[in-house]
Amino acid sequence: MATILLVEDDTTFSQLLEGFLKKHDHHVEVKNTVKQGISALEKNTYELLLLDYRLPDGNGLEVLKAAREKDPPPPAIIMTSFNDVRTAVKAIRMGAFDYITKPVNPEELLLVLNEALRKKEQREPTGRAASFDFIRGKGAVSNKLYEYLELVAPTDIAVILQGESGTGKEYAARTIHMLSKRAGKPFIAIDCGALSKELASSELFGHVKGAFTGALQDKKGQFEAASGGTLFLDEVGNLSYEVQVKLLRALQEKIIQPVGGNTPVRTDVRIIAATNDDLLQNVEKGTFREDLYHRLNEFKIDVPSLRERGGSDLTLFSNHFTAQAAAELGKEIKGLSEEVREIFSHYDWPGNLRELRNVTRRMVLLASGEIAGRETLPEEMTIQPDQHQSHLPPVGTDLKSLKEANEKEHILKVLEETRYNKSLAAKMLNIDRTTLYNKMAKYGISL
Numbered sequence: 354m355a356t357i358l359l360v361e362d363d364t365t366f367s368q369l370l371e372g373f374l375k376k377h378d379h380h381v382e383v384k385n386t387v388k389q390g391i392s393a394l395e396k397n398t399y400e401l402l403l404l405d406y407r408l409p410d411g412n413g414l415e416v417l418k419a420a421r422e423k424d425p426p427p428p429a430i431i432m433t434s435f436n437d438v439r440t441a442v443k444a445i446r447m448g449a450f451d452y453i454t455k456p457v458n459p460e461e462l463l464l465v466l467n468e469a470l471r472k473k474e475q476r477e478p479t480g481r482a483a484s485f486d487f488i489r490g491k492g493a494v495s496n497k498l499y500e501y502l503e504l505v506a507p508t509d510i511a512v513i514l515q516g517e518s519g520t521g522k523e524y525a526a527r528t529i530h531m532l533s534k535r536a537g538k539p540f541i542a543i544d545c546g547a548l549s550k551e552l553a554s555s556e557l558f559g560h561v562k563g564a565f566t567g568a569l570q571d572k573k574g575q576f577e578a579a580s581g582g583t584l585f586l587d588e589v590g591n592l593s594y595e596v597q598v599k600l601l602r603a604l605q606e607k608i609i610q611p612v613g614g615n616t617p618v619r620t621d622v623r624i625i626a627a628t629n630d631d632l633l634q635n636v637e638k639g640t641f642r643e644d645l646y647h648r649l650n651e652f653k654i655d656v657p658s659l660r661e662r663g664g665s666d667l668t669l670f671s672n673h674f675t676a677q678a679a680a681e682l683g684k685e686i687k688g689l690s691e692e693v694r695e696i697f698s699h700y701d702w703p704g705n706l707r708e709l710r711n712v713t714r715r716m717v718l719l720a721s722g723e724i725a726g727r728e729t730l731p732e733e734m735t736i737q738p739d740q741h742q743s744h745l746p747p748v749g750t751d752l753k754s755l756k757e758a759n760e761k762e763h764i765l766k767v768l769e770e771t772r773y774n775k776s777l778a779a780k781m782l783n784i785d786r787t788t789l790y791n792k793m794a795k796y797g798i799s800l
């Protein structure tokens with residue numbers, strides 16, 4: 354049983370959810386606005402947050418931000434529409450545990466919720482690396498990734514894993530740990546994006562009683578908890594300058610100093626850092642210390658996006674996630690239909706493996722036969738570009754309309770040529786992805 358804060362403005366839906374969660378022995382408190390959500394967080398402690406993205410006075414990310422001030426910050430799940438998957442990706446970067454797309458399927462929610470609560474427990478100090486199903490992939494790009502993981506694993510060098518959200522950086526870090534001589538010791542993952550400036554030092558290095566208001570007793574930090582093992586710093590670019598200085602010292606001198614304490618403590622941890630951003634750019638912008646960058650960057654591994662992994666990996670991963678969801682949900686699903694595979698191959702997966710896992714899990718939940726078909730896909734994934742064309746007003750004869758019609762036609766052509774790989778299409782069109790998305794929205798192309 355967990356105490357859950359649900360922030361959702363649709364009252365009918367929130368009542369339904371509340372009833373459903375209560376039936377599963379959870380205690381639920383419902384708030385309808387960002388303001389109410391933040392004020393509830395100030396007064397009470399919750400084990401999990403369930404946040405609607407669009408709220409009348411703002412969005413769920415604002416509540417998420419306020420939750421980072423809590424020690425420890427509770428895991429949060431964002432509920433969002435499929436079209437807002439990019440927002441969800443942003444939420445994950447800000448420390449959300451996961452997202453689910455609306456309309457929310459209660460069984461799916463329960464699954465994600467239990468996973469979040471389980472993971473919360475695992476993250477408590479001294480947790481060993483939990484067993485996990487790591488799929489290597491079989492395309493050339495995936496082989497290269499695994500080769501690098503194997504190569505660095507037996508050493509003690511610091512590693513930066515760079516890749517888009519949901520590409521499997523934490524999984525890659527766990528793999529390095531499991532293949533290393535530290536495998537028998539703890540693997541501790543810290544989501545630096547989820548820590549406030551104030552809490553980050555105490556979370557990493559610990560504190561002594563009385564160090565600040567609320568420090569009621571000595572607390573060991575994660576450096577000590579991971580002793581002999583591996584510390585995974587996710588979204589390392591989010592650490593404040595002050596914490597970066599302390600981290601550098603910990604890495605260089607292998608000693609840490611708990612907040613408010615005078616006695617240095619020796620540490621022995623291997624650091625693996627992950628980032629979505631190009632940290633070097635952050636160095637140039639002055640938001641990330643250059644000396645720390647070099648210290649962390651003893652070896653850098655690019656974790657490929659799902660688009661880059663190629664079709665055979667897409668099949669491999671979707672089979673894996675389908676089987677995984679079928680086992681978890683006790684359903685007899687054998688696979689996905691050919692039509693679904695075709696749609697998958699045209700979609701560009703901005704949320705990468707996490708999004709593929711979420712989409713397949715939902716499909717397994719909704720499927721009634723042995724094969725999950727097109728009808729179980731989120732509707733937005735099944736719209737063809739030519740369907741949009743028929744909805745558009747007829748092309749005018751003025752120059753502006755002609756130019757736009759040409760532009761639209763050209764974008765569609767390039768999208769087709771690239772099999773709807775939007776990154777590649779943007780490259781070919783010599784525009785950035787955001788511009789391409791804007792133009793697609795303008796012309797009603799939404800594959």
Ligand SMILES: Nc1ncnc2c1ncn2[C@@H]1O[C@H](COP(=O)(O)OP(=O)(O)OP(=O)(O)O)[C@@H](O)[C@H]1O
Nearest residue numbers: 445486487488518519520521522523524706707710
């Ligand atoms: N190699 C893999 N084999 C099987 N599943 C994987 C693998 N990599 C990732 N996944 C799945 O994708 C999900 C997201 O992976 P992970 O959390 O490692 O991504 P990430 O890159 O660290 O994300 P973020 O940047 O948002 O922190 C995992 O929970 C898991 O379900």
